[in-house]
Amino acid sequence: MAETAAAPKNVKFIITRQDEPQSSSYTEEFDLPYRPGMNVISALMEIQRNPVNAKGDNTVPVCWDSNCLEEVCGACSMVINGKPRQACAALIDNLEQPVRIEPMKTFPVVRDLVIDRTRMFNALKRVKAWIPIDGTYDLGPGPRMPEKKRQWAYELSKCMTCGVCLEACPNVNEKTNFIGPAALSQVRLFNAHPTGEMNADDRLDAVMEDGGIDGCGNSQNCVAACPKGIPLTTSIAEINKQSTKHMFKRWLGV
C-alpha cells in the first residue's frame, strides 16, 4: 500500500512562449501530474484547465493549434525536444524529460505555439496542386490510373501540409524564398495523375520560377522528418528530372 501513498509522479515541461507576433519569446516551466498515456496535447489541455506554472504562479494558458488528434490534419506541428513533429502523436512516455516545446519558428509565430502556415498554402496555389476538371460541359470520365501507380501516388497524397519538412530543411529560411519539399512532392503527385498530367507543363513552369525546385540543397532532412513517411527526396529528384527534361524541350521547341 506504500506505493499508492507516494507522491504522484510529475512531468516537467519547458515551453517557449510568445505573447504577440512581433514580441520576443521567453520560456516558462510547468510541472504537470503524470497520467498514463498522456501526450503533449493532453498536457497543454491540463495547463489550459489549471494555468499555474512551476513556480506556483497563475499564468496565461499556453495557446496551441490542434484539430484531428490522430496525426492526419497537420495542425499541431511544433518542435518537441528539438524535433519538429505532431504534438498529438508525441507520447510523454516516449519523450526525454523535461519536455521542451517550441513553436516551428520557420513560420511566423502568431502566439505561443500557434504558427501561421499560409506560405505552404500559397505554395500549393503557386504550383497548381490540383486537377482542373471544371468546364462548361460534361467532359466525361477521365483516363484510368494504373493500380501500381495509384499505390505510390497514394503515399504522396498523405501530405497534410503540416510544415515539418520546411522546419527541417536548412534551405527554408529568411535568406531564401524556397517553397519547400511539400509543394514539390505535390507537383509529382498531380503530374502522375492521368488527368493531372494534362497540365504537367504548367506545374513544371511554376517550379522553375524563383524559389522553386532550385532551392533544394539535398540535405535530405525532409524525408527523415516527415511524419507520414512520404518519399519527399524521391519526389524532389523526380521533379528535378521532369524540370530538366522540360527545360531542354522548351529550348528545342518540342
Place this chain on the structure above:
Amino acid sequence: MRGFYSRKIHSLLGVIPLGAFFLEHMLTNFAAVEGGASGFTDSVLFLNSLPLVFFLELFGIWLPLLYHGVYGLYIAYQSKPNLNRFNLERNWRYTLQRITGVVTFIFIVWHVFETRFQVTLGNVEHEELGGLMHNIVTQPLLLSFYVIGIVAASFHFANGLWSFLISWGITVGPRSQRVSSVICLGLFVVVTFMFLLSLVTFRDSEFQNTVALAQSLKNLI
C-alpha cells in the same frame, strides 16, 4: 526562372569542366609520382603545348571557376545549418559541402596566386613549377594548408558529383542515391589519396633542382 538557370549552370560547371579539370590536375600531379621530376615537367609542358591553351584555360577553368566559386559562396551564405537538430549522415554532407566549398575557394585563390599567377607574372617558368611546389610543401605550415585544401576540394568534388546526379534527375530513387553515394565517397578517398601522394612526392629532393629560383620567388612574395 533566373534562380533555376543560375543554379543549373552552377551545378553543371561544377562537373563539366571543373570536375574534369580537377581529375586532369590529379593525373598531371601523379606524373610526379610515376615519372619523378622529369615526368612532372613533361606533363606540365604537354598541357601547355595544347593548341589554344589560353582559351582552354579561360573557358575551361577561369570563367567556370569564378562563376562556380562566387555563386557557391552565395549558396553557402543562404543555408542555415541545423546539425544540432538533425544529426544525420546526409545533413552532415550537406553542411560539409558548404564548408568545404568555402575552404576550397580560399585554398584555390591562394594556390593559383602562388603558382599559375606567378607564371603569368613571369616570375616562374613552367619547368620550375616542380621546384616551386617542393619549396612550398617542405614548409610544415604550408604543407598542412595544402593537405586541408586537398581534402576539402576532393570532398567537395565527390559529394558535389553525388548531388549533381540528383539535381539533374539522374539518380531518383533512394537505392540509386545510396549506390551513387558509395561510389562518390569511394571517389573521394581515391582522389584524396592520389593528390596527397603527389604532394608528398614533391617533398623529394629531386624536385629541388630549381629551388634557388623558387627561393628568390618566395622572398618576392
